[in-house]
Amino acid sequence: MLIRPGEHSSAVRDVQRRLIALEYQIDGAELDGRFGDSTLGAIRSFQERRGLVVDGLVGDETWRELVEASWDLGDRTLYLRAPPLRGDDVRALQERLGALGFDVGRVDGIFGPRAARAVREFQENYGIPSDAIVGRSTLRALAGLPALGGLTSAASVREREELRRFGPTIAGLHVVLDPGHGGEDDGFAGPGGTKEQSVSIAIARRLEAVLTASGVVVYPTREPGASPTDSQRAALANALGADLYLSIHVAGSEDRGRRGALTYFFGHDRFRSEAGARLADCIHTELLAVGGSDAGVHAKQYAILRETRMPAVQIEPAHITNADDERSLADPGFQTLVAEAIAAGLREFARRPVAAGS
Numbered sequence: 001m002l003i004r005p006g007e008h009s010s011a012v013r014d015v016q017r018r019l020i021a022l023e024y025q026i027d028g029a030e031l032d033g034r035f036g037d038s039t040l041g042a043i044r045s046f047q048e049r050r051g052l053v054v055d056g057l058v059g060d061e062t063w064r065e066l067v068e069a070s071w072d073l074g075d076r077t078l079y080l081r082a083p084p085l086r087g088d089d090v091r092a093l094q095e096r097l098g099a100l101g102f103d104v105g106r107v108d109g110i111f112g113p114r115a116a117r118a119v120r121e122f123q124e125n126y127g128i129p130s131d132a133i134v135g136r137s138t139l140r141a142l143a144g145l146p147a148l149g150g151l152t153s154a155a156s157v158r159e160r161e162e163l164r165r166f167g168p169t170i171a172g173l174h175v176v177l178d179p180g181h182g183g184e185d186d187g188f189a190g191p192g193g194t195k196e197q198s199v200s201i202a203i204a205r206r207l208e209a210v211l212t213a214s215g216v217v218v219y220p221t222r223e224p225g226a227s228p229t230d231s232q233r234a235a236l237a238n239a240l241g242a243d244l245y246l247s248i249h250v251a252g253s254e255d256r257g258r259r260g261a262l263t264y265f266f267g268h269d270r271f272r273s274e275a276g277a278r279l280a281d282c283i284h285t286e287l288l289a290v291g292g293s294d295a296g297v298h299a300k301q302y303a304i305l306r307e308t309r310m311p312a313v314q315i316e317p318a319h320i321t322n323a324d325d326e327r328s329l330a331d332p333g334f335q336t337l338v339a340e341a342i343a344a345g346l347r348e349f350a351r352r353p354v355a356a357g358s
């Protein structure tokens with residue numbers, strides 16, 4: 001699915017209805033299904049707030065997020081099934097159980113095996129039938145209890161504990177290395193014609209060599225010509241039970257003046273992955289030492305970050321849409337420096353997976 005500005009259709013009308021239900025403002029003149037400026041503005045701020053790629057287009061990921069955002073806890077019965085139920089109701093359930101001290105894992109809005117286990121434990125504790133199904137009696141029980149913690153749930157404490165198994169070196173780690181895009185999907189292109197998919201694979205190849213030499217077991221997510229979806233890449237990493245996930249992309253912007261390195265980890269307005277944030281910080285610090293400018297470390301809900309079950313980061317060493325950054329990205333010498341910087345960040349993470357003071 002792809003709905004673009006300028007389109008006039010019932011699909012746009014459906015998008016607008018969902019945006020309005022989420023309290024976004026749409027101009028009266030556009031409400032007959034016209035994708036005008038106010039619809040575009042609402043989509044962009046929705047994407048911004050939900051940690052998606054902010055492009056103003058309604059593709060599969062934005063559409064799915066619009067649907068997920070519309071669920072409130074209690075709207076439907078929640079239980080474990082394949083593919084798993086996803087939505088803000090699941091997120092609310094995870095927050096609630098986490099605040100009560102149950103191990104729900106990350107607050108990612110995906111009802112997986114861990115959520116089902118936490119529901120069952122809660123039901124056993126509370127003395128109601130323990131079927132791991134969130135129906136009326138479980139909702140009633142949940143509503144009746146005061147929360148223990150605040151937003152710092154048991155999940156982040158447990159995630160921090162799990163981190164202590166890393167280190168002190170990277171030897172023996174199983175790392176999924178994911179060069180972004182591929183096949184028909186070029187990703188961003190620079191003003192000089194350099195394509196993101198070829199830069200991401202070039203850096204990944206160099207990084208694979210550096211890591212393998214250090215004793216890391218590396219699993220690439222794709223061959224040069226292939227283009228699995230991000231959900232397929234995440235599923236592969238989960239099936240492998242990898243320790244870490246590194247996704248290599250480049251940054252792009254409509255503003256050609258924008259430059260520098262960006263690093264992303266999983267998080268949203270109510271939760272952040274401590275492990276992902278630490279890994280992102282370690283790598284980003286090394287990337288800046290290579291000499292690029294700093295476009296920051298940010299929490300996002302990209303499928304790669306959200307659906308992977310291990311600490312995951314998306315690394316964008318520079319902006320390909322900026323002419324100077326593009327020249328760097330196309331330069332094999334710079335690609336090697338970036339690969340070495342990422343490896344150095346990984347070593348620092350293995351040495352100190354939890355930042356001093358936390």
Ligand SMILES: [Zn+2]
Nearest residue numbers: 180187249250
């Ligand atoms: Zn990309």
